[in-house]
Amino acid sequence: MGKGMGSGRVYGYCCDMRGMLSFLILFLLSKKPMSGTEIADEIGRRKGGRPSPGTIYPALKCLKEAGMIKEKKEGKTITYSLTKEGKKTLKTAKEKFCRAFVDVVSG
Numbered sequence: 207m208g209k210g211m212g213s214g215r216v217y218g219y220c221c222d223m224r225g226m227l228s229f230l231i232l233f234l235l236s237k238k239p240m241s242g243t244e245i246a247d248e249i250g251r252r253k254g255g256r257p258s259p260g261t262i263y264p265a266l267k268c269l270k271e272a273g274m275i276k277e278k279k280e281g282k283t284i285t286y287s288l289t290k291e292g293k294k295t296l297k298t299a300k301e302k303f304c305r306a307f308v309d310v311v312s313g
Contacts, residue, residue: 275289
């Protein structure tokens with residue numbers, strides 16, 4: 207387990223959840239493995255503003271150090287994917303997100 211994130215402290219550790227960045231990265235990687243550029247492009251499409259490399263890569267590094275994602279290098283391209291721990295953490299984060307915002311959606 208990566209430094210306690212899988213043990214219920216989903217929003218803790220060093221991963222920046224202030225802008226939901228780590229949550230979005232985990233969510234996107236649950237759909238398919240992606241490079242940092244692909245992640246930034248997809249977040250840009252969803253949020254209307256593409257995050258800079260200085261935002262994306264520190265979050266990816268943190269998620270990797272926490273054991274949530276792994277990387278595969280092919281030439282100059284690094285592709286990220288979820289680990290088993292990352293899948294568990296995303297599931298917990300989705301549940302907490304839905305509980306926290308159920309009134310916003312239905313109210």
